[in-house]
Amino acid sequence: VLMSLHEMFPAVHAAEMAVQRNPRSWDAWQTLGRAQLGLGEIALAIRSFQVSLHIFPMNPEVWKEDLSWARKLHEQQKATKTEAVQALAKEKELAQESIPDYDFESDEIVAVCAAIAEKEKALSAAKTVVIVSASGAVETVTEKENCPTTPDETLFIRAR
Template sequence: MASFGWKRKIGEKVSRSAAQQFEAEEERSEGDSEAAGDEEVDWLHAIKRRKEILLEDCAAKSGRLKEEGARLAEEGRHWEALKKWDEAIQLTPDNSLLYEMKSQVLTILHEVFPAVKAAELAVKFKPLFWEGWQTLGRAQLNLGEVDLAVRSFQIAVHLCPSERSLWQDDLTWARTLQKQQLATKEKARREEEAKERILNAPELEQDYDFESDEVLAACVAVAERQTQYEELRRTTVVIDGEGNVQNVVSGGEEGSQSTETPAKEQFVKARGL
């Protein structure tokens, strides 16, 4: 019995010490977990801060390249300026001002299609950038897209109506070109119709008695059509000082035959000569 009691006491002592050791180890484990958690938070914060620093460095370097390109453009070194701005775009690809400046220089270099694409990116990244719409309209005019240029200038005027050059110069000129383009298309249509009336004249499909008056009337009709066609060919669509579209007929070359419609008396019957 005594031995059993001794063993029991020894067992209780061992269980108590083991429990205390387990509790101590658990506290140390919780402390290590909390420390590890704190280190993880610090690590994430460090990564975020590092990213912010890199972004700040990219923006600063992009701004420096932008200014260097602007100075080169002012000196007329346009291709070098484009290279600087392309490097800046690699650092800040959503900077609309870089694309707008690039479009201006490309327009100067007569790179019309790349100029339009650059201006389109400028207004894509900043839709309320009225200067970007103005540059886009000018690039579209150089490309021959008059209707698109009118729309771009109208958007620019809507965004900045106080800028007088937009609607007094850019939009007015684009609308004038639009009128001239429409007038030129109308002239080409009328010229084609006049040519068709000559080639397929109904008078040429009939058989005439060359001693009758009908053949004279047919000749007069064909001559009138020919005169109208020649006059249309010599007509030029021009714009006057007030921006109005006019059709101006240029004079015939010296020594050339007159294109006036012959009078009926100038025709004679074939057998009456």
């Protein structure tokens, strides 16, 4: 009933309770397997169907419908995983092949690196600090490396 209402988690829970109450009930194991299939737990469903068949081996419904369907789903799942792994491997190959070989010692790159280094050197010589007081006033302080100044403590907002 719960499975027909698409309530899969409660259906699995109810089927597990039925199996706990009567572990020798083939139909409880069959119901558990069907509920597990509804959740997409194919390997667990196959195991539940196998237990059901171990208890009542002459049940054609479990053989022909449940177990065969679960095996087909399991094979499809394996094929899908294999395809996904192959596609991922192809993507990795393509990604590695598409990386061009750069000449990292060209004059242009050396010039750009030198310009960036000069700019960073100028910025590190004069440090700029923005201070926001508790009242909301904003003050920008440029600090030289030679003379570090600390602003008055009343300007800071206390935080944990």
